[in-house]
Each structure stands twice: as C-alpha cells, then as structure tokens.
Amino acid sequence: xxxxxxxxxxxxxxxxxxIMILPFFWMLSTSLKTQPxxxxxxxxxxxKSLQWGNYVEAFKAAPFGRYFVNSVIVTVVTxxxxxxxxxxxxxAFSKLRFWGRNLLFMIFLGTMMIPGEMLIIPxxxxxxxxxxxxxxxxxxxxxxASFFTVFTLRQTFNSVSDQTYYAAKxxxxxxxxxxxxILVPMSKSTITAVTVLQVIGSWNSFMWPxxxxxxxxxxxxxxxLQAFTTDAGTNFxxxxxxxxxxxxxxxxxxxxxxxxxxxxxxxxxLKG
Amino acid sequence: MQVTFKDVTLSYxxxxxxxxxxxxxxxxxxxxxxxxxxxGGKSTTLNLISGLLAPTAGHIFxxxxxxxxxxxxxxxxxxVFQNYALYPHLSVQKNIxxxxxxxxxxxxxxxxxxxxxxxxxxxxxQLDKKPGELSGGQQQRVAIARALAKEPSILLLDEPLSNLxxxxxxxxxxxxxxxxxETGVTTVFVTHDQDEAMHISDKIMVLHDGHIQQxxxxxxxxxxxxxLFVAQFIGEPVINSVPASALSHDLAGVVPADILxxxxxxxxxxxxxxxxxxxxxxxxxxxGKVVEFDQFGRESTAKLDYNNLQLISTEMGQLSHDTKxxxxxxxxxxxxLFDANGKRIFGxxxxxx
Numbered sequence: 001x002x003x004x005x006x007x008x009x010x011x012x013x014x015x016x017x018x019i020m021i022l023p024f025f026w027m028l029s030t031s032l033k034t035q036p037x038x039x040x041x042x043x044x045x046x047x048k049s050l051q052w053g054n055y056v057e058a059f060k061a062a063p064f065g066r067y068f069v070n071s072v073i074v075t076v077v078t079x080x081x082x083x084x085x086x087x088x089x090x091x092a093f094s095k096l097r098f099w100g101r102n103l104l105f106m107i108f109l110g111t112m113m114i115p116g117e118m119l120i121i122p123x124x125x126x127x128x129x130x131x132x133x134x135x136x137x138x139x140x141x142x143x144x145a146s147f148f149t150v151f152t153l154r155q156t157f158n159s160v161s162d163q164t165y166y167a168a169k170x171x172x173x174x175x176x177x178x179x180x181x182i183l184v185p186m187s188k189s190t191i192t193a194v195t196v197l198q199v200i201g202s203w204n205s206f207m208w209p210x211x212x213x214x215x216x217x218x219x220x221x222x223x224x225l226q227a228f229t230t231d232a233g234t235n236f237x238x239x240x241x242x243x244x245x246x247x248x249x250x251x252x253x254x255x256x257x258x259x260x261x262x263x264x265x266x267x268x269x270l271k272g
Numbered sequence: 273m274q275v276t277f278k279d280v281t282l283s284y285x286x287x288x289x290x291x292x293x294x295x296x297x298x299x300x301x302x303x304x305x306x307x308x309x310x311x312g313g314k315s316t317t318l319n320l321i322s323g324l325l326a327p328t329a330g331h332i333f334x335x336x337x338x339x340x341x342x343x344x345x346x347x348x349x350x351x352v353f354q355n356y357a358l359y360p361h362l363s364v365q366k367n368i369x370x371x372x373x374x375x376x377x378x379x380x381x382x383x384x385x386x387x388x389x390x391x392x393x394x395x396x397x398q399l400d401k402k403p404g405e406l407s408g409g410q411q412q413r414v415a416i417a418r419a420l421a422k423e424p425s426i427l428l429l430d431e432p433l434s435n436l437x438x439x440x441x442x443x444x445x446x447x448x449x450x451x452x453x454e455t456g457v458t459t460v461f462v463t464h465d466q467d468e469a470m471h472i473s474d475k476i477m478v479l480h481d482g483h484i485q486q487x488x489x490x491x492x493x494x495x496x497x498x499x500l501f502v503a504q505f506i507g508e509p510v511i512n513s514v515p516a517s518a519l520s521h522d523l524a525g526v527v528p529a530d531i532l533x534x535x536x537x538x539x540x541x542x543x544x545x546x547x548x549x550x551x552x553x554x555x556x557x558x559x560g561k562v563v564e565f566d567q568f569g570r571e572s573t574a575k576l577d578y579n580n581l582q583l584i585s586t587e588m589g590q591l592s593h594d595t596k597x598x599x600x601x602x603x604x605x606x607x608x609l610f611d612a613n614g615k616r617i618f619g620x621x622x623x624x625x
Contacts, residue, residue: 161355161357163353163354163355163357164357164359166324166344166351166353166357167351167353167357168359168370169324169343169344169345170322170324170344170345170349170350170351170371170419171370171371171374171418171422172345172371172374172375172422173370173374177374181370182359182361185361185362186359186360186361188361
C-alpha cells in the first residue's frame with residue numbers, strides 16, 4: 001500500500017515536472033528547426049538536422065544589442081528603486097508608531113486587488129502628460145513602488161522582535177542605521193527573493209514597454225521579439241531562437257538563487 | 273550613577289495608571305532588583321529608567337541631572353533584554369562592538385575594547401561565532417558585554433535569566449553579581465523570582481499594583497515585611513497566613529489587646545514554628561496535631577493542624593514520624609500581625625516605624 005502511494009506520488013511529481021519543462025523543450029527544439037518543420041503535423045520533437053544558424057540570423061534581425069542594454073538599464077533601475085522605497089515603507093509599517101498606520105496599510109493592501117491591466121491606461125495618460133513616453137522614465141517610473149514587495153518585507157521585518165529594535169536604539173543606532181545595519185542584513189533571504197522576483201518580472205515585462213515605447217531605440221528585449229511577427233506570418237524558428245537568448249540570463253539567475261526565492265515566498269505566506 | 277524618581281506616574285491611555293507616584297533613589301554602584309508578580313510594573317519602571325518610555329508625570333534624575341525628557345541614548349544606559357536581542361547576523365565580536373561603532377570609535381579601539389569585555393564575561397574564546405552557535409548562557413554573557421561596551425551610566429537587565437535552565441540560572445546570577453562588583457556599575461535587575469532577587473541584590477524594590485510595596489535590603493525584606501503582600505511574596509516555603517482571630521486565645525496577654533483587636537491576618541514563617549526545647553525567643557506555646565511529614569533532600573517540612581488551620585513548619589525534622597499531638601513554640605522572630613489593609617502592626621523590627 002505504502003509502495004503504491006509512493007509510486008503515485010512520484011508519478012504526479014514527474015508529470016508536473018514534464019508539464020513545466022515541456023514549453024522550454026519545445027522552444028529549444030523549435031529554435032533549431034527548419035521553417036517547414038516548425039509547422040509540420042504531426043509535430044517534430046527532434047529536428048532532423050540542427051539549424052544553429054537560426055541564432056545568428058535571429059540576432060541580426062533586429063538591434064538586439066540595443067534592446068539588451070535597455071532591458072538591463074530598466075531592470076536594474078526599477079529593481080534597485082523599488083527595493084529602496086519598499087524597504088523604507090516596510091520599516092515604517094513594521095517598526096514605527098504613527099497615527100493612521102493600520103488604516104494606511106489597509107488602503108495599500110486594497111490596491112493589491114486592482115488588476116494591473118486596469119492601471120495601464122491611467123498610467124499611460126499620466127506619463128504622456130509628463131512627456132515621458134518613449135523615454136526610460138516611462139519604462140521605470142511606474143515600477144518604483146510595489147506594495148507586494150512592501151507587504152512581503154513587512155512580514156519579515158515583523159519577525160524581528162521589537163526588543164532587537166530597542167536594543168539597537170540603546171546601542172546608539174538611529175532608525176536609519178538600525179534599518180541598514182541590522183534589519184536589512186537580518187532579512188537578507190527575503191530581500192534576495194523579492195529582488196529576484198522583481199528582476200525576472202521586470203526583464204520579462206512586455207505589455208507596458210510595448211505601450212509606452214514606439215521608438216526602436218527604446219524597446220526592451222521581450223518587445224523586440226515582435227520583429228519575427230510580420231503581416232506575412234510568424235517565423236517560429238527565429239522567434240524561438242531569439243526567445244532562448246532573451247530568457248537565458250533569467251534562467252541563470254533563477255538557478256543560482258532558487259533557494260532564496262522559495263524561502264522568500266514561503267515566509268510571506270503569499271504565492272507569487 | 274544615582275537614579276532618583278520623583279513622583280513618577282505612568283498611564284498609557286490617560287485613564288488607568290500603571291505606576292502611581294513612584295518615589296525612590298537607587299544609590300550609585302549598587303545592584304537593585306525590581307521584584308514582583310507579572311503586571312506589577314517592574315518592566316515598566318525599568319523602561320522608564322532606560323528612557324524607552326516617558327512618564328506621564330513626575331521627574332527622573334540621573335545624579336543631579338533631570339533626564340525626564342532625554343532618550344535612552346542620551347541617558348547612556350546599557351540594557352540586557354530577556355531574549356538577549358543579539359544581532360544574529362553579526363559575530364560575537366561585532367555584536368559587542370556595535371554600540372562602539374555607533375559611537376564612532378575606530379576599528380582598532382573597538383576590537384580592543386570588545387576583547388577586554390569578552391574576557392570579563394568569559395566569552396573570549398567565542399569571538400568569531402554567531403549568536404546562534406552559542407548556548408543560552410553564553411548568549412547572555414555576550415548581551416551583558418554588549419550592554420557594558422559603551423561604559424553605561426547604569427546597567428539594566430530585564431528578566432535576564434528567565435530563558436535559562438535552573439542550574440544555569442544560579443551560575444549566571446553569580447556571574448552577574450561578580451561582573452557588577454568588578455565594574456562597579458549601578459545595576460537594576462528585573463525579576464519575578466524572589467530567590468534570584470534575594471541572592472544578588474543590595475536592595476530589593478517590591479512592586480505590585482503600580483506601587484512600591486517595600487524597598488529595602490533582602491534581609492529586612494524577609495525579617496520585617498511592611499505588609500502582608502511582601503510577607504507572602506518573599507520566602508520559600510510561603511509564610512503561613514491565617515485569620516488572626518484563630519490565634520486570639522493563645523495570643524491574649526502576649527500581644528497588646530489594642531493591637532490584637534485590629535489584627536486581621538497573622539503571618540507565621542515556617543521556621544517560627546519550632547519545638548519547645550529548640551526555641552530561642554518564644555512568644556507563646558501552641559497545641560496541635562501533626563498531619564504529614566515531607567522530606568526534600570536536606571530540608572523537611574511538617575504539616576500541622578492547629579484549630580483546624582493548616583500550618584507548615586520547617587523545624588520539626590527531629591520529631592519522630594509517629595508523633596500525633598504535640599505542643600510547639602511560636603517564635604517572636606518570624607511572627608507578624610497585619611491589619612485589615614494588610615499593613616504590619618506587630619512583629620518584625622518594632623522600631624522601624
């Protein structure tokens with residue numbers, strides 16, 4: 001009986017793993033196919049001859065070098081900016097006593113229930129009034145604050161006892177020094193987790209960069225992938241080849257930091 | 273640093289007063305325990321001394337200086353918390369150095385001072401470890417070293433031993449006493465454990481219900497409790513408290529009649545009930561029955577029945593265990609009478625008032 005249960009458990013886990021891996025396998029396989037193979041039925045799982053040339057061709061099809069630089073700038077600035085504002089806000093909500101703290105927190109919490117898509121139009125209008133469309137400002141500004149990050153960090157900061165806060169005060173630390181010398185280092189794993197989630201989110205972000213940029217020079221990598229979709233149809237082999245090199249940095253980040261991501265999500269009691 | 277409280281009152285909500293018109297002086301260089309049951313105002317008093325809390329009314333002085341409006345940093349207090357509040361990501365050395373770093377000392381000076389303090393509290397072989405790798409007692413030592421690092425005007429300890437096991441508590445309380453004597457720092461120690469307080473204090477302040485019940489040396493506290501609460505709180509086994517009326521027949525002529533008529537409760541220390549042949553300063557002789565003998569290591573207690581009241585004595589060890597009825601002596605020392613308000617009106621040091 002025990003054996004059956006164990007076999008069943010592994011079967012389900014294996015199935016789950018296959019479902020997770022399949023899209024990646026399909027992307028890699030398609031990126032190495034010839035054009036006809038990509039739409040052939042029944043589907044070709046392993047291409048007959050591997051078309052490595054697809055990668056060269058895909059890279060040349062659009063200014064991916066420029067897109068890469070844009071993606072790096074946007075990701076780095078939004079991540080650092082968002083972490084900075086979130087750490088300050090989470091500290092205030094966790095350790096400072098001020099009038100209306102709980103009410104303010106509830107209001108912010110309420111904003112998490114508004115779907116992101118609903119904010120696209122108001123945000124676009126605001127930024128275009130500020131004449132920021134087609135600039136890094138438009139790509140970065142709306143993402144410099146995230147209540148999800150504030151919430152996750154607050155949960156972690158709450159787990160640091162008030163006694164530690166008072167101890168630091170008595171030791172001569174200001175709020176600012178307590179935050180950066182004690183609280184932030186003590187919350188390293190959660191901060192790493194939200195950082196990684198933010199880097200991935202920012203790197204993969206598609207809809208917002210698509211809307212606020214139409215200048216070729218301001219596009220980010222995910223938007224650049226559109227180059228392979230034309231009126232004549234989509235060149236799947238090249239699209240998948242480009243997709244592969246777009247996601248590789250994130251796969252690397254994830255592989256190295258996955259234990260922090262898991263720890264961070266399980267700490268906050270939220271599912272990402 | 274001498275600490276003075278003048279008419280200090282604290283209320284969190286403006287209605288209910290947690291501490292009521294506290295007046296006391298803690299002499300420089302002494303170790304004072306704040307003792308009392310939970311919710312009695314001990315930790316609140318400590319936080320008022322530290323500056324983490326501000327009083328609703330009244331004044332606090334360090335030496336001659338009014339520090340009522342100053343925060344913990346300006347008052348230069350050192351504090352050890354119940355859970356030690358060490359910084360888990362920093363090594364023992366960095367923990368001890370932290371207050372010095374905040375004070376802007378150079379790296380070299382910090383390291384030198386941290387090593388001296390680590391040697392004082394006997395953790396000099398643990399400097400590179402993280403707090404998580406240390407035992408409770410060692411963490412406690414590190415917390416004390418950190419609190420002493422900035423040479424505080426006063427050292428405050430908030431129930432520092434309550435997370436330790438019994439044997440370690442005794443070891444650490446001796447250590448705290450030793451460190452206090454070596455450094456000479458004025459120390460205030462909060463505890464709910466009377467045994468702990470009796471062993472290490474120069475003076476004990478018993479706090480209950482927002483009032484100072486009594487503030488005196490451990491010996492005085494035991495021998496001359498000012499009220500029934502103190503008499504019951506201090507001492508192990510607990511003092512026998514019985515209605516004074518039950519004893520009035522045996523006390524007539526021994527205790528002045530006017531005192532006897534006011535007395536509500538009688539307090540009898542277990543060692544004040546002894547055998548006639550061992551009596552030192554007998555007040556009177558009582559007659560009763562032995563109900564039970566108990567032996568705990570070298571200590572023994574006898575449960576006596578007197579006028580249907582149960583009394584505990586620790587002085588009946590020599591009695592043969594088949595004794596049923598006997599005459600026993602009520603000693604003067606360790607016998608008290610309290611009036612309806614719980615105030616002592618007989619016994620102890622009669623010249624105290």
